[in-house]
Amino acid sequence: MITNNKVNYYQVTQGVWGLKTLFSNVYMIANRKGVADGWVLVDTGVRGYSRQIIKAAEALFGAGTRPEAIILTHGHFDHTGNLIELLKHWDVPVYAHPMELPYLTGKSSYPPADPVVGGGLMAWMAWAYPTSPIDLGEKVQALDVSGDIPELPEWKTVHTPGHTPGHVSLFFKLNATLIAGDALVTTKPESAFYALSFAQTLSGPPKYLTTDWAAAAQSVRKLYELEPRTVATGHGYPMRGRELQAALKKLADNFEDIAIPMSGRYVRVPAMADENGVEYVPPIAPSVKFKAAAFAIATVAVGFFAVREVQKRFL
Template identity: 80%
Template sequence: MLNNKVNYYQVTQGVWGMKTLFVNIYMVANRKGIADGWVLIDAGLPGYSSKIIRMAEALFGEGAKPEAIILTHGHFDHTGSLSELLKHWDVPVYAHPLELPYLTGRSSYPPADPTVGGGLMSWLSWSYPTKPIDLGDKIQALDTSGDITELPEWKTIHTPGHSPGHVSLFFKLNATLIAGDAFVTTKTESAFYALIFAQKLSGPPKYLTTDWAAAAQSVRKLYQLEPRTVATGHGYTMRGKELQTELKNLADNFEDIAIPANGRYVQVPAMADADGVEYVPPLMVSTKFNLAAIALVSVTIGYFAVREVQKRFL
């Protein structure tokens, strides 16, 4: 059971983040002042709606609600508390047009690839939800020009690769970038890194990235913005010289650093259009054997982890 303590952190002026187990949500205020509204970026994992609401009230006052919710993309760990939040807040939800099929019940995402990355979070990814959710008339398409009515000084940037309609958000005045999962500041494939947010600037989470050529282009597009502060979907904020050096290295060497040597989507990407997934490359024979081994290992680890929890706490 989640405790009642709310721990959040400031990214930069007018931007705050909160970790929901292994993924972040962000709250962004209009620069003109808190009274002029704010926007929630992503909705984290299931079970965190009450903490998100309490964070909002701590920052913006009792009864505060966002002008809108913007999704960087629709993967389960970025939409998990969304349905509960929408019961509390009657606000619009925005996503890129190419992300809408996965948020309106029309298409599942391609299956995860647990054979890439080599860590426990990757091995367990065969069990991660990829089915669509249906937000009905709550979901609206983002303006593809990048304009955000509720957050006029920010721009959205289409950064596909991790998902077809993935977006990042950029505030030019102080070069603050909310990158979503276009790249991250920890090693998401490793449970150790992912759960404590140990710092390591990395490409997008390997196990759910289905178009590596697009992912490389997206990282290079974001590097060209010359961000000075970066907040990502996984990991803590990076800024300054360290960020510039590490992001340049990732952009220059993405194929060597980020792309797995082998994997379901490495040679041939999944393909999608405005109606959802059109094509998913087949599993190779060797991959099927790898998947069976990974499933066996992850179930075994999960079994002993539950036993240990029972011995300690029950």
């Protein structure tokens, strides 16, 4: 961890830095080719961290700096939380996969979260996580489906759906650095202890907001085939080397046993979406409705205080 001007950020690999925003990450990538001294921001984290993101950027790239663009791995609340505030400060384009645009242009909400999967406080509180769209209007543009990024010519985007329809990861082939978003993560995002402390273990996508498990499995196997040597994810600190290779192989080979819940709203039937947004959301099984209601009541009572206690102890 590097402390500079009272801002904590960490180096992922040469030219790539991460910044933790409560329980999710943002990344800053220096452009080594094309735009002189340029850089790109990947995701914007949990709301309330816009000042820290700007300070970290200025510590790395100089006073008054701004990114060439903001790239979103997807549009969930914990990845777009500071986007509106940052766009007031930086007049820059925002890019997302075409299948993600409905959730960023006010056209469609995401499917509801599933709080009964995952077995941890962060999962139980998922009923309260916002799934409504934001409306960036013409500010957001579609990423090239070929994977090319004009502002980062040495990097490629990889479509990795499952967690969301238009989820993307970013890959730098030269040193095999992968920014995986939430296609896979390096902690247990369902657990408050893991999610807030970033205790490390390689996991599948966050269970409570993943709505197509067959696609999620294919995406993890696609990323495994890239043979990354460093993986930075939406939740957790980066993993590298032999530890990463062994854990990623295990996850890819055993995804159905390791990552997919035994039961849940989207386990047997996925939510369906097209370029206009959500088309179909499977109903909640009657046996699950009572369980979901119980989780909601319990988390209203204890969730706020439990999260604050974890923050005090581990952040």
